[in-house]
Amino acid sequence: MIAISEGIRQELVFLLISMALGEGLVVIYDFLRIFRRVIPHNVIWISVEDIVYCIICAFLIFGMIFQTNDGLVRGFSIGGICVGVLFYNHFVSSFFVNHISNIIRKILEIIKKGLKKVAKAVRMKEHIL
Numbered sequence: 370m371i372a373i374s375e376g377i378r379q380e381l382v383f384l385l386i387s388m389a390l391g392e393g394l395v396v397i398y399d400f401l402r403i404f405r406r407v408i409p410h411n412v413i414w415i416s417v418e419d420i421v422y423c424i425i426c427a428f429l430i431f432g433m434i435f436q437t438n439d440g441l442v443r444g445f446s447i448g449g450i451c452v453g454v455l456f457y458n459h460f461v462s463s464f465f466v467n468h469i470s471n472i473i474r475k476i477l478e479i480i481k482k483g484l485k486k487v488a489k490a491v492r493m494k495e496h497i498l
Contacts, residue, residue, distance in 0.1 A: 383437050390429065391401060391455075394429065395457045401418055406466070406470040
């Protein structure tokens with residue numbers, strides 16, 4: 370086993386945390402994308418959601434850099450975030466968004482059909498009384 374210095378190990382951990390944060394940021398945005406597919410939005414609401422998302426991302430990135438690197442912004446931390454974003458977005462995101470959106474739509478269709486049957490039964494009972 371290769372021995373590495375504590376400083377190198379800390380830098381590697383910081384890079385991996387940066388990459389994980391990048392992936393996490395895309396996961397959060399994927400939930401927004403799923404929400405938008407299930408419930409269509411107009412341009413104003415999409416803009417508001419995106420602004421709130423960017424503010425949340427800024428706080429998350431600042432918090433990560435502050436906690437893990439004493440607030441020092443380093444190029445490879447931003448690079449790690451970008452690599453995490455690109456990796457998740459390229460390999461996982463579209464699969465995740467498509468399948469989760471379809472599952473939620475099917476669940477909502479089943480609920481909608483059930484509510485229609487209940488409403489029809491209630492109307493029939495009202496006519497009988």
